[in-house]
Amino acid sequence: MTDLLENKNVLTNHAYQLYYARKRLVRSQSPSTSSSLATDQADEVFYPKLSISPSSYPSRSDPHLSKSKPSSPRSSLTDPAVDCRSNEPEACTLGPCDLTLLARWCASTHRSLSLDGRNGSIWRSRIVREGMSYPPLLNSILALSALDMLYNCGRDSVQMPQHKQQHLRRLVILHWDRASAGLDNQINPARSGLPRNDSISLFALCNILIVLAFGHIRWSSCSPPPSSSSSSCRSAIVDFCYTVRQVRGSPEILVQLIDDVAQGELASLVRPEEASHRMMPNTFTLAIHALRNKAQVNKADPEARLDPSTSLIYSQAIDRLSSCLQYLTWSSRPGLLGLSWLLEIPAGFVDLALDQQPIALTILAHYCVVLYHLRSQWWMGNLGIQILKEISQLLGRDDRLGDIQWAIDAIAGDCDANAG
Structure with a gap:
């Protein structure tokens, strides 16, 4: 109840700010530039006066993967909202649409981060307060709330008009870009020396950005553009690799921040609750052992010989996968820490997976077990099942299904069901 009252007070205070700011704007008859979402009328909540033109929005729904250079998840925006924290006011001025999205966060979207049902009050209240003094975090909150609304509007009994969906999509892109650019501006000058007092805000921001990447690819796969013939031609492997690159x-600083957060007052965010029963059998150690054997440089068999650099990429990916699966065997749920594998694997692994290299696909198939245990989240869905089915078809051509039998058994009969 206290958390709800605190959030109510926050929203009320900013509503008053908006009201008096609007009165001043009406007197001066000058357009507002302090917020791209500030509107002159309350009924324009889905028609914000954006600071960028529609033609400048980046396309996130059509990934174009390049091996030579990872695709950038952001457009090149020049906006004061992406400057570092020192150039921002202590309090953010919110428009009507911002308040709508923030209310959505407090009501439901925050649950996208509290995967195991715990820590909901932290994401609903404490993280919002952090965002009020850290614009990149607030932008990420608004972006995820907009994406949550966009994803669910097609599932509501009353369909949202297409033009409103388009404006909502623009809000996702706008806030996402600002959140990402704000993070880049803060940490790029000194990656090795992150300010400890910003650990909570940065940790929350990085987690939300990861959920945004998965949520956007999920939404785009469920809502193909009118020009596409069918969503069935999409490759789950390509979608996943695009998300990893985003x-x-x-x-990636999330990996560094985990230890800092674990020592603070919000340690419960990174300390999973031990499960009363195992999420999966501990036979994963045998599967990891088999993967290590395949990733070794085989000097005796020229046809099975791996390049040493490729072997190193596989070995590093397997090491991280082993830790991830070990965490899953005793945790109640994989949680967002289960996604840290994406940040720790060598960048070259994505290229090998896109090339459909058998060992890379085999490793990825085992990671699908982690994605499978996140399937209840709207931003993940059955991506793990879809990837495993696609890998099964590819490896089945070369009679390599035995290499991923452990992953198939761990997911059981769901691989035979229709992936949604």
Whole structure:
């Protein structure tokens, strides 16, 4: 109840700010530039006066993967909202649409981060307060709330008009870009020396950016553009690799921040609750052992010989996968820490997976077990099942299904069901 009252007070205070700011704007008859979402009329909540033109929005729904250079998840925006924290006011001025999205966060979207049902009050209240003094975090909150609304509007009994969906999509892109650029500006000058007092805000921001990447690819796969013939031609492997490339870069500091957060007052965010029963059998150690054997440089068999650099990429990916699966065997749920594998694997692993290299696909198939245990989240869905089915078809051509039998058994009969 206290958390709800605190959030109510926050929203009320900003509503008063908006009211008096609007009165001043009406007197001066000058357009507002302090917020791209500030509107002159309350009924324009889905028609914000954006500071960028529609033609400048980046396309996130049509990934174009390049091996030579990872695709950038952001457009090149020049906006004061992406400057570092020192250039921002202590309090953010919110428009009507911002308040709508913030209310959505407090009501439901925050649950996208509290995967095991715990820590909901932290994401609903404490993280919002952090965002009020850290614009990149607030932008990420608004972006995820907008994406949550966009994803669910097609599932509501009353369909949202297409033009409103388009404006909502623009809000996702706008806030996402600002959140990502704000993070880049803060950490790029000194990656090795992150300010400890910003650990909570940065940790929350990185987690939300990861969820945004998965949520956007999920939404785009469920809502193909009218020009596409069918969503069935999409490759789950390509979608996954595109998502991995989006979360690489600045969000990789999440791995460094975990230890800082674990020592503070919000340690419960990174300390999972031990499960009363195992999420999966501990036979994963045998599967990891088999993967290590395949990733070794085989000098005796020229046909099975791996390049040493490729072997190193596989070995590093397997090491991280082993830790991830070990965490899953005793945790109640994989949680967002289960996604840290994406930030720790070598960048070259994505290229090998896109090339459909058998060992890379085999490793990825085992990671699908982690994605499978996140399937209840709207931003993940059955992506793990879809990837495993696609890998099964590819490896089945070469009679390599035995290499991923452990992953198939761990997911059981769901691989035979229709992936949603």
